[in-house]
Amino acid sequence: MTTQAQTKQNTPTSPLQELADLLSHDMGFVNTLIIDRMRSDVPLIPQLAGYLIAAGGKRIRPLMTIAATRLFDQKSYRPYRLAAAVEFIHTATLLHDDVVDESDQRRGQASANAVFGNQSSVLVGDFLFSKSFELMVEDGSLDALDILSKASAVIAEGEVLQLSIQTKLETTLDQYLQVIGAKTAALFAAACEIGPVLTNQSKEMRKALKDYGYNVGMAFQIADDILDYQSSTAELGKSVGDDFKEGKMTAPVIFAYQSGSQEEKQFWHRCFEAGEISDDDLAHAQSLIKTHQADRKTMDLAIGYVKAAQQSLNNVPDSRLKEILISLADYTLARKS
Amino acid sequence: MTTQAQTKQNTPTSPLQELADLLSHDMGFVNTLIIDRMRSDVPLIPQLAGYLIAAGGKRIRPLMTIAATRLFDQKSYRPYRLAAAVEFIHTATLLHDDVVDESDQRRGQASANAVFGNQSSVLVGDFLFSKSFELMVEDGSLDALDILSKASAVIAEGEVLQLSIQTKLETTLDQYLQVIGAKTAALFAAACEIGPVLTNQSKEMRKALKDYGYNVGMAFQIADDILDYQSSTAELGKSVGDDFKEGKMTAPVIFAYQSGSQEEKQFWHRCFEAGEISDDDLAHAQSLIKTHQADRKTMDLAIGYVKAAQQSLNNVPDSRLKEILISLADYTLARKS
Numbered sequence: 001m002t003t004q005a006q007t008k009q010n011t012p013t014s015p016l017q018e019l020a021d022l023l024s025h026d027m028g029f030v031n032t033l034i035i036d037r038m039r040s041d042v043p044l045i046p047q048l049a050g051y052l053i054a055a056g057g058k059r060i061r062p063l064m065t066i067a068a069t070r071l072f073d074q075k076s077y078r079p080y081r082l083a084a085a086v087e088f089i090h091t092a093t094l095l096h097d098d099v100v101d102e103s104d105q106r107r108g109q110a111s112a113n114a115v116f117g118n119q120s121s122v123l124v125g126d127f128l129f130s131k132s133f134e135l136m137v138e139d140g141s142l143d144a145l146d147i148l149s150k151a152s153a154v155i156a157e158g159e160v161l162q163l164s165i166q167t168k169l170e171t172t173l174d175q176y177l178q179v180i181g182a183k184t185a186a187l188f189a190a191a192c193e194i195g196p197v198l199t200n201q202s203k204e205m206r207k208a209l210k211d212y213g214y215n216v217g218m219a220f221q222i223a224d225d226i227l228d229y230q231s232s233t234a235e236l237g238k239s240v241g242d243d244f245k246e247g248k249m250t251a252p253v254i255f256a257y258q259s260g261s262q263e264e265k266q267f268w269h270r271c272f273e274a275g276e277i278s279d280d281d282l283a284h285a286q287s288l289i290k291t292h293q294a295d296r297k298t299m300d301l302a303i304g305y306v307k308a309a310q311q312s313l314n315n316v317p318d319s320r321l322k323e324i325l326i327s328l329a330d331y332t333l334a335r336k337s
Numbered sequence: 338m339t340t341q342a343q344t345k346q347n348t349p350t351s352p353l354q355e356l357a358d359l360l361s362h363d364m365g366f367v368n369t370l371i372i373d374r375m376r377s378d379v380p381l382i383p384q385l386a387g388y389l390i391a392a393g394g395k396r397i398r399p400l401m402t403i404a405a406t407r408l409f410d411q412k413s414y415r416p417y418r419l420a421a422a423v424e425f426i427h428t429a430t431l432l433h434d435d436v437v438d439e440s441d442q443r444r445g446q447a448s449a450n451a452v453f454g455n456q457s458s459v460l461v462g463d464f465l466f467s468k469s470f471e472l473m474v475e476d477g478s479l480d481a482l483d484i485l486s487k488a489s490a491v492i493a494e495g496e497v498l499q500l501s502i503q504t505k506l507e508t509t510l511d512q513y514l515q516v517i518g519a520k521t522a523a524l525f526a527a528a529c530e531i532g533p534v535l536t537n538q539s540k541e542m543r544k545a546l547k548d549y550g551y552n553v554g555m556a557f558q559i560a561d562d563i564l565d566y567q568s569s570t571a572e573l574g575k576s577v578g579d580d581f582k583e584g585k586m587t588a589p590v591i592f593a594y595q596s597g598s599q600e601e602k603q604f605w606h607r608c609f610e611a612g613e614i615s616d617d618d619l620a621h622a623q624s625l626i627k628t629h630q631a632d633r634k635t636m637d638l639a640i641g642y643v644k645a646a647q648q649s650l651n652n653v654p655d656s657r658l659k660e661i662l663i664s665l666a667d668y669t670l671a672r673k674s
Binding site: 161 | 377379380381382430433436437455457459460461463466467468471473474477479482486487489490493494497500501
């Protein structure tokens with residue numbers, strides 16, 4: 001991924017890589033904790049969890065927890081357990097998502113449910129979710145527990161809402177934003193808010209980092225939803241056109257459908273509601289999205305969130321780390337996977 | 338269920354009903370909390386969760402949390418949130434279990450996954466699980482959070498272990514006991530341990546109630562596993578022979594297989610490992626279990642746990658409630674569902 005990003009942007013290092021480099025010492029502790037807490041006497045658990053975690057996610061959420069702490073405190077060990085807890089919540093969500101979506105690819109390889117079965121994915125997801133709470137309890141901050149338990153409930157609610165509006169072409173942009181706010185942005189927001197909480201910052205700083213996380217999460221998800229109609233499978237690291245096949249209502253489709261002719265609307269209805277999809281339909285959907293500039297409109301939406309993320313850091317003390325977080329918001333739109 | 342138990346035992350009221358009557362005021366608060374925290378702006382969530390909860394589980398786990406508190410304190414409001422949290426963990430587990438087992442019946446009606454689909458069951462389970470942690474965080478006892486987060490991880494581990502040994506006829510009794518200790522007894526133990534924790538009792542009382550819960554849970558599950566080869570579907574309220582069809586390794590099968598002739602072992606291998614099950618096979622399995630007294634051996638095992646449960650209460654101060662808890666341990670073996 002880094003290589004592709006480098007080629008594309010012609011820059012030596014992506015902000016995500018810069019962040020990972022700057023916080024590599026901290027992330028060493030987090031990764032050790034992650035590996036340690038996947039252990040179990042039941043071999044299938046570390047096998048399955050390790051399969052997904054070794055596939056090398058970007059660890060962007062725990063990175064944000066560390067970064068949001070390091071903005072205010074250079075030394076605290078407090079964020080490690082909570083950063084690992086955040087990654088476990090995310091991993092549990094991925095495992096359950098892939099079961100729900102019947103996905104067969106994730107992070108450029110066969111998804112865990114495709115290899116180990118849906119049953120194991122459901123149960124190991126539950127295990128990781130429980131472990132995330134064990135980690136939080138060990139830390140002992142009731143504020144952090146409050147933030148992350150609420151975020152978890154919101155994520156599940158968002159996933160159910162997404163399922164409820166699936167294939168429903170009358171879905172509004174507001175409903176879409178509600179879904180991604182819950183299923184994606186809520187955990188980014190929580191991951192970032194933990195930083196000022198652990199370091200006893202003002203309510204203003206809590207809000208600043210929470211808003212940063214929320215808006216980056218929104219931009220991140222919207223960019224992902226554009227990619228699903230743009231990249232090839234090799235670039236994206238998961239199956240392209242998955243959203244299309246699953247009838248997932250995302251911004252590009254909402255914009256293209258709203259601007260579509262009667263004939264085009266019939267096409268969308270056939271693919272999304274009747275679920276009759278032939279081989280050329282994804283290409284046709286992609287061309288309709290281009291024709292109606294639905295991809296540009298979606299990108300504009302994402303840019304709005306990037307700007308909001310950057311502005312939310314205005315009153316945070318200046319530092320190299322803050323600069324990277326500002327660049328990282330832009331980078332959510334430039335990344336390929 | 339009560340009616341059947343009355344007929345069978347020829348007693349006016351079952352200990353479970355006595356417990357529910359004695360604690361009905363408390364359980365009113367718990368039930369209100371349960372209904373309240375299932376609320377969501379996403380209609381499918383209260384629909385699905387309500388479907389299962391309205392089907393009328395016995396609420397035995399939250400009852401135990403209340404009882405274990407009331408042994409030591411007549412007035413505290415503290416157990417309500419935690420009792421509701423315990424029931425939410427249990428309900429989330431049921432939802433995921435039914436997906437994993439592909440069950441079509443639960444509590445005498447179609448299971449939630451059969452009505453609402455596996456996808457919704459997975460996600461609403463996640464929602465309830467998150468809500469259980471929200472409730473614990475509101476209570477604010479880190480000890481209770483520790484107990485319940487550890488129990489949740491153990492439950493998931495037990496479920497994965499159960500899946501790993503499924504259809505494996507060489508499974509030992511110890512492995513079976515490890516599975517049910519994790520998937521069932523751990524939550525009973527946690528539900529009971531919370532009582533002395535909330536009321537600041539001695540370590541001895543914590544251990545007494547934890548042991549009581551653990552042993553009752555073991556007896557409860559073993560009795561359930563006997564019933565799956567004994568009752569008719571109407572009596573059990575879930576499909577009889579489910580364990581057989583799923584190749585679940587339970588004590589009756591382990592005992593019958595261990596005592597079986599070569600020919601009988603081949604029968605078990607065909608049904609469990611090859612998965613070739615014809616219409617008469619359940620009846621044949623039931624007769625083999627009777628022939629080898631595998632049901633009696635299993636019942637003896639359960640009786641051992643009942644006695645251990647009762648003995649664990651020896652040093653708990655005497656009260657009517659304690660007497661009911663002692664009878665309740667016996668009752669786990671008498672119940673029909």
